[in-house]
Amino acid sequence: MPLKIVFAGTPDFAAAHLQTLLDSEHDVVAVYTQPDRPANRGKSLHASPVKQLALQHDIDVYQPLNFKEAEDRAALDAIGADIMVVVAYGLLLPQTVLDTPKYGCINVHASLLPRWRGAAPIQRAIEAGDSESGVCIMQMDAGLDTGPVLVTRRCEIESDETGGSLHDKLLEIGGPALLQALAAIADGSASAQVQPSEGVSYAHKFSKADAAINWQKSAQQIEQTVRAYNPFPVAHCGFEDKGKAQRLRIWQANALEENITDPAGTIVKVDQNGIWVACGDNKQLHISQIQLPGKKPMSLKDLLNGRADLFNVGEALS
Template sequence: MALNIVFAGTPDFAAEHLRALLNSHHNVIAVYSQPDRPAGRGRKLTASPVKALALEHDIPVYQPLNFKDEASVDELKSLNADLMVVVAYGLILPQVVLDSPRLGCVNVHASLLPRWRGAAPIHRALLAGDDRTGVTIMQMDAGLDTGDMLVTADCAIEADDTSQTLHDRLIEIGGPALITALDQLENGSAQPVVQDDEFACYARKLEKSEGMIDWQTSATDIDRQIRGLTPWPGAFTQWQGQTVRLHKAQAIQSGTEAEPGHIVEMSAAGLKVATGKGLLKIETLQLPGKKAMAISDLLNSRRDQFEATPRFGD
């Protein structure tokens, strides 16, 4: 028999998992999402991707600021859901909420738990140079991503992955994994696995300051920084007194005696820049107020400027 599900989520990642649920045989009876936020140049109140999708399917939407008042908790209880599915909702749920549905709450987390518990697992996996990651469907408890694991799905992290491309690939494997877990809960075949806390690490929330490139570090680390922080908050450096953003680069394991940050070679293929270890070939760069451009196009119009200031980080 299909489960009656309350879904709680906010951004695109969550909306795509809601879409997977809507395409399954389970019933989504209500949706919870963060309150509408100002967005765009006009700062108009804008519905989250999850709310927008729910409204398209005529599903009731609830947007409490939190669950600290009894009215919000009672409202949830009145839905008589079998299960609550939580995906990047943006609220810490109190125990009374976790206990409200008949089968509790399950969460879709974008890492192979217990690695990268916390707010930014996709970005932290890239920044750390992990070669694999995945999605964990977890029975929620009061801890931070500490609940028993129901289903996992893994994938390789490719050398050119950014947080955006990895985000999109995890959506592809996360939806089917979620449906598998729900089917197991429905038919009683679920076999929860306790996480081993010895292997846990924390994916703390990103800060814009983490985008500042330190050219004294290795080309490999800077490449990971660029990919892990693309598209947000972005990796950046100083050049001619301006902040420029690096969108695409490649680490080259080649020695140089040039000072870190110095451009040692310019060609249509990219700018080769010295680092603390190896060279970084910058292939796409964004100047202030401009769109990101391939280095070949930038050199056509600004070669003289790069030759006049052949150093980043000043």
Template sequence: MRIVYAGTPDFAVPALQALIDSPHTVVAVYTQPDRPAGRGRKLRPGPVKQLAQAHGIPVEQPGRLRDEADQQTLRAHAPDLMVVAAYGLILPQAVLDIPRLGCVNLHASLLPRWRGAAPIQRALLAGDDETGITLMQMAAGLDTGDMLLKSRCPITEQDTAATLHDTLAAQGAQLLLQGLEGLEAGSLRGDPQDEALVTYAEKLSKAEALLDWTRRAVCLDRRVRAFNPWPVAQTLHEGQPLRLWMSELPAGQATAAPGTVVAEGPQGIDVATGEGLLRITRLQLPGGKPLSAREFLNGRSLLGRVLGQ
């Protein structure tokens, strides 16, 4: 098949690589316009664009796809199918109608749960036992199309948004190849989503990253893991932000006020919460680099301090 691929960040790279390595032909890659990055704020191509250029694939970067000129450019590529993964633009119906077989999307959740921008993080925050990838036939609207295939992934107590991101990106690449066989043969049929089961994964904000120590430890642990690698959970220490990269849930309770450091050692820094203890195992001071608890406590102590003040 002649395939147009639309994606922008790291999550979309494995699926594009799988297509490049497949018998199908990627006739063009659509990706978001280059963004300023780094201290010099120079324009930097995204990961998908870099991979496409490395393989000599034509790259299109329209700011939107509602203009007739941009839609005509897409028609000129004569795609059988358009594959979308974390592209960053909502496709109008006129675009969905251009490829012979329509457009399919790789979405990082088990639809209809967690439609929207941050499905990986919201699954972690909610304490879901599993997540996964859904290959869906795209329709007008936000992740509303029929479900073609799913691949499930358990969520462990050690998983972060970063680890799940990498796992699901790899799973998505394999699921896409499986789905392409059925689409090409005409044997793959979609199932409509049950609207009664829909939940929405709202975009993350930096404001969510500030921990409230009166919450239960289990909820705080989920936040630390969900916000790794962005926006990174944080608390205040001596009026300065202290970033918390990794945590775990030790046994035991504490009678101290929430936010009080009640124990510390090489294994971590134990903080009292509204219910239970949160053990911080990796953290970062302003201007510093992330450190293990052992490294952080070398020459300093937080014992008895109250975080969040």
């Protein structure tokens, strides 16, 4: 049975799930998304990916700052939706909103709940060295990702997984999981399982500061940081170029098992295959793709062809 759906979401991950609904039998009657934000160097207002997709399909778009105003709650009630589907919306919904649609609100969450409740489950799972992730379709309550789970789909986190590649994996399984949950709700067969009280962790929102490399950490921890924040905001450290402090962005790196005794942050080897840097556990990080300020990402071979003097054995990265 087709459902009359209000969709709430903001980034690309949400837009992909909106497209899944648009391609289904269900009827998306309205979209909620975050207000337009300044973007790029010109700081002009930029519509979210969800808003852009909704406008392409002539769907009404609502962008309240929150649902504290009575008129915003009344507007949602007037839509008369069967259900609200929420994917990375960016707002905590009050109970009055959760109770408005006939079947309440469900959420697509990119983790295996109760692990990694919160804003950045993809990055935090890789950063922590998890071997598994997945998508949970959850019946929403007033807590932060605490509601009972309707559908769970799992996937492996590979040893070379990045934030970008895991994002794409979860998109592939998230859409079918959402449609499965909606079908069960529509035919009355849905059965939500209360989340266990053990294993709760929180995926706090990240900033560029989270991607800063601390060379005192182990090589494996630093590798996980590099992979977690690829493609955004990209792991980084400091270096000197002609006496001037600069930021080096690190796109690809892997931890090595060989023991060394050099102080953490010291460059121990440089050649066309990469830069080897000492880490806090007396292991090494092999860096194979970097990005200099104002440049595109490049291999060390390409870098050394133009700036062979830039990184030298014995120098330290900050």
